[in-house]
Amino acid sequence: MSKDNQVLEELTSKEYEHGWTTDIETDSAPKGLNEDIIRFISAKKNEPAWLLEWRMKAYQQWTKMKEPTWANVKFPEINYQDVIYYSAPKQKVTPKNLEDVDPELIKTFEKLGISLTEQKRLTGIAVDAVIDSVSVATTFKETLGELGIIFCSFSEAVQKHPDLVKKYMGSVVPVNDNYFSALNSAVFTDGSFCYIPKGVRCPMELSTYFRINAANTGQFERTLIVADEGSYVSYLEGCTAPQRDENQLHAAVVEIYAMKDATVKYSTVQNWYPGNKEGKGGIYNFVTKRGLCYGDSSKISWTQVETGSAITWKYPSCILRGDNSMGEFYSVAVTNNYQQADTGTKMIHIGKNTKSRIVSKGISAGHSQNSYRGQVHIMKRAEGARNFSQCDSLLMGDQCGAHTFPYIDVENNTARIEHEATTSKIGEDQIFYCLQRGIDEESAVALIVNGYAKEVLNQLPMEFAVEAQKLLALTLEGSVG
Amino acid sequence: MLTIKNLQAKIGEKQILNGINLEVKPGEVHAIMGPNGSGKSTLASVLAGREEYEVTGGEVSFEGKDLLEMAPEDRAREGVFLAFQYPVEIPGVSTINFMKTAVNQIRGYRGQPTLDAVSFLGLMKEKMKLVEIDQALLNRALNEGFSGGEKKRNEIFQMAMLEPKLAILDETDSGLDIDALKIVSNGVNKLRNKSNAVIVVTHYQRLLDYIVPDFVHVLYKGKIVKSGTKELALELEAKGYDWIKEEVSVL
Numbered sequence: 001m002s003k004d005n006q007v008l009e010e011l012t013s014k015e016y017e018h019g020w021t022t023d024i025e026t027d028s029a030p031k032g033l034n035e036d037i038i039r040f041i042s043a044k045k046n047e048p049a050w051l052l053e054w055r056m057k058a059y060q061q062w063t064k065m066k067e068p069t070w071a072n073v074k075f076p077e078i079n080y081q082d083v084i085y086y087s088a089p090k091q092k093v094t095p096k097n098l099e100d101v102d103p104e105l106i107k108t109f110e111k112l113g114i115s116l117t118e119q120k121r122l123t124g125i126a127v128d129a130v131i132d133s134v135s136v137a138t139t140f141k142e143t144l145g146e147l148g149i150i151f152c153s154f155s156e157a158v159q160k161h162p163d164l165v166k167k168y169m170g171s172v173v174p175v176n177d178n179y180f181s182a183l184n185s186a187v188f189t190d191g192s193f194c195y196i197p198k199g200v201r202c203p204m205e206l207s208t209y210f211r212i213n214a215a216n217t218g219q220f221e222r223t224l225i226v227a228d229e230g231s232y233v234s235y236l237e238g239c240t241a242p243q244r245d246e247n248q249l250h251a252a253v254v255e256i257y258a259m260k261d262a263t264v265k266y267s268t269v270q271n272w273y274p275g276n277k278e279g280k281g282g283i284y285n286f287v288t289k290r291g292l293c294y295g296d297s298s299k300i301s302w303t304q305v306e307t308g309s310a311i312t313w314k315y316p317s318c319i320l321r322g323d324n325s326m327g328e329f330y331s332v333a334v335t336n337n338y339q340q341a342d343t344g345t346k347m348i349h350i351g352k353n354t355k356s357r358i359v360s361k362g363i364s365a366g367h368s369q370n371s372y373r374g375q376v377h378i379m380k381r382a383e384g385a386r387n388f389s390q391c392d393s394l395l396m397g398d399q400c401g402a403h404t405f406p407y408i409d410v411e412n413n414t415a416r417i418e419h420e421a422t423t424s425k426i427g428e429d430q431i432f433y434c435l436q437r438g439i440d441e442e443s444a445v446a447l448i449v450n451g452y453a454k455e456v457l458n459q460l461p462m463e464f465a466v467e468a469q470k471l472l473a474l475t476l477e478g479s480v481g
Numbered sequence: 482m483l484t485i486k487n488l489q490a491k492i493g494e495k496q497i498l499n500g501i502n503l504e505v506k507p508g509e510v511h512a513i514m515g516p517n518g519s520g521k522s523t524l525a526s527v528l529a530g531r532e533e534y535e536v537t538g539g540e541v542s543f544e545g546k547d548l549l550e551m552a553p554e555d556r557a558r559e560g561v562f563l564a565f566q567y568p569v570e571i572p573g574v575s576t577i578n579f580m581k582t583a584v585n586q587i588r589g590y591r592g593q594p595t596l597d598a599v600s601f602l603g604l605m606k607e608k609m610k611l612v613e614i615d616q617a618l619l620n621r622a623l624n625e626g627f628s629g630g631e632k633k634r635n636e637i638f639q640m641a642m643l644e645p646k647l648a649i650l651d652e653t654d655s656g657l658d659i660d661a662l663k664i665v666s667n668g669v670n671k672l673r674n675k676s677n678a679v680i681v682v683t684h685y686q687r688l689l690d691y692i693v694p695d696f697v698h699v700l701y702k703g704k705i706v707k708s709g710t711k712e713l714a715l716e717l718e719a720k721g722y723d724w725i726k727e728e729v730s731v732l
Binding site: 427428429430432433434435436437438439440441443447448450451452453454455 | 529530531532552553554556557558562563565568569570571572573574578579580582583586587590622639643
């Protein structure tokens with residue numbers, strides 16, 4: 001092994017930072033999935049009858065569906081009866097405000113660098129903190145309320161804004177869209193809900209932070225964002241999980257509904273536990289994210305930095321229904337050790353003069369497999385549609401794989417589609433050049449990788465961009481070749 | 482400052498350096514000349530610590546320390562700078578960002594505090610002027626799409642920023658037209674002082690009209706076969722390398 005390879009090895013073998021657990025008492029459902037479990041979840045959440053019915057229908061459909069096998073990932077069969085579908089930290093009282101939240105939970109989030117105390121306003125980010133199956137706190141609710149913005153846990157939205165939830169839930173991602181969306185629809189436990197009224201520009205970043213804590217527990221959250229005419233919101237999502245030998249399932253659904261002239265920016269920094277160096281443990285991240293540009297001139301932009309999870313199966317997509325609407329997808333996906341990622345996007349052009357832009361940067365190290373899978377579909381009436389796609393892969397070492405699966409379907413010949421793809425390797429020459437300037441190998445890799453991913457990182461809100469840069473360096477620690 | 486004793490090195494199975502001896506004192510400029518394949522660039526790479534080259538014998542001391550024992554980044558931090566013959570492209574990383582990382586890591590090594598953005602910018606402006614380089618170039622991704630001349634000027638700018646004790650210029654004149662050559666040489670001359678030294682590795686005498694050496698060494702088959710003053714370079718220019726080869730074969 002060359003010295004570069006050794007350093008690459010060391011760099012990529014850095015331990016996962018958020019692998020600790022919090023010792024809190026939980027209130028859990030027994031293992032397994034059946035109608036009783038769904039009734040149990042629904043009852044726990046004190047849900048209206050229509051929602052229980054919705055769940056039951058989803059469950060019925062799910063039982064008739066099959067796990068998708070087309071993704072370029074391999075894993076042993078999941079026993080869905082071996083998963084706990086509901087787990088909540090036991091709280092003595094239902095928290096009405098932050099003072100009531102169990103200090104242990106506040107500490108948990110503080111350890112993760114998420115402050116739930118509103119005194120620390122510096123960050124200017126409102127947070128909905130979700131641990132295992134439930135939301136434990138949402139900050140800045142009042143401030144946002146004055147503008148008519150609703151930002152709360154999904155459970156609270158079901159209770160307080162049932163009309164909105166009923167109207168939009170499942171409108172972008174239908175229950176039977178895919179195996180995991182059906183599963184989520186049957187057993188989802190919490191998540192975030194956000195509504196931005198007409199003409200309102202949300203003054204702060206809204207953020208959901210997901211934390212899996214309990215063992216053997218799946219996390220199934222839903223996020224629903226509705227942006228009314230002419231509104232704007234920037235939404236952030238972060239996630240971590242403890243280090244465990246068993247694989248844990250995370251099957252979330254995110255729906256974004258953008259009306260005329262509305263803009264939604266959704267950024268994710270995904271750092272679920274990736275498993276250990278031998279590929280043991282880690283989160284299965286099977287997520288359905290989709291945005292509907294329903295109104296004319298609406299815009300939805302996805303930015304994701306994917307560094308964690310044992311397996312990632314995720315395609316944040318845009319349905320460009322409104323004329324002149326626009327979809328964007330910016331992605332950096334890093335895989336190391338034995339991680340597998342099959343991620344990309346779908347851009348469905350329905351309206352006239354719709355535009356989409358895809359920038360995907362894959363980085364593979366160790367023994368990992370990294371696939372970009374994307375679809376650009378120009379429908380018949382999408383006169384004058386345009387798409388630009390750029391898919392780059394960066395390889396570190398010679399044990400990993402990078403794959404690109406672009407699908408392009410054009411039904412209207414006025415469409416303009418551009419696709420660019422490159423594959424490169426971090427060269428020993430590049431590393432040596434940095435070393436000769438007094439830069440150590442770790443920093444050299446970080447510098448080169450961040451340079452490579454710059455176009456995507458630039459899309460992130462500033463606080464997040466810095467975090468993401470550090471995370472990239474950390475994920476790749478030990479992997480130059 | 483730099484003492485090379487009987488240095489031998491190979492790449493793969495090929496022995497390239499066969500016992501180099503060289504003494505460089507502060508304030509001096511040494512030119513290493515020689516025909517293609519004589520080992521000039523290998524010498525530069527070995528001094529900088531490129532790992533493809535294996536040192537098979539001899540020793541190198543730099544400021545009293547064993548240079549060959551040091552990691553490449555530590556050699557740089559101790560004050561050895563290599564201006565590359567083929568500077569490498571790093572997409573997405575601006576020269577400014579690159580230099581900021583380098584300057585601060587070197588400062589850290591020397592126990593100096595990190596430069597803040599304002600002080601760094603001040604230092605940069607000063608050095609930009611010295612080597613006549615445009616900030617627009619420094620904002621661009623390092624060496625990406627740079628012309629040959631721009632790459633070499635950028636190397637000299639980096640040298641100015643890092644203020645090395647020993648600068649090794651590896652064929653810095655290759656690919657430069659006469660105007661670029663003048664600008665680059667000018668930069669190097671401005672950076673010279675009593676306490677630093679320069680090793681100029683070149684095939685042609687041309688560069689030495691601008692960077693005037695105190696000593697000229699001829700490298701042939703991995704050995705210094707002749708040393709002299711700048712007149713030796715002129716002689717080589719006039720007569721080529723063949724007479725040296727003949728002299729060596731007679732010995």
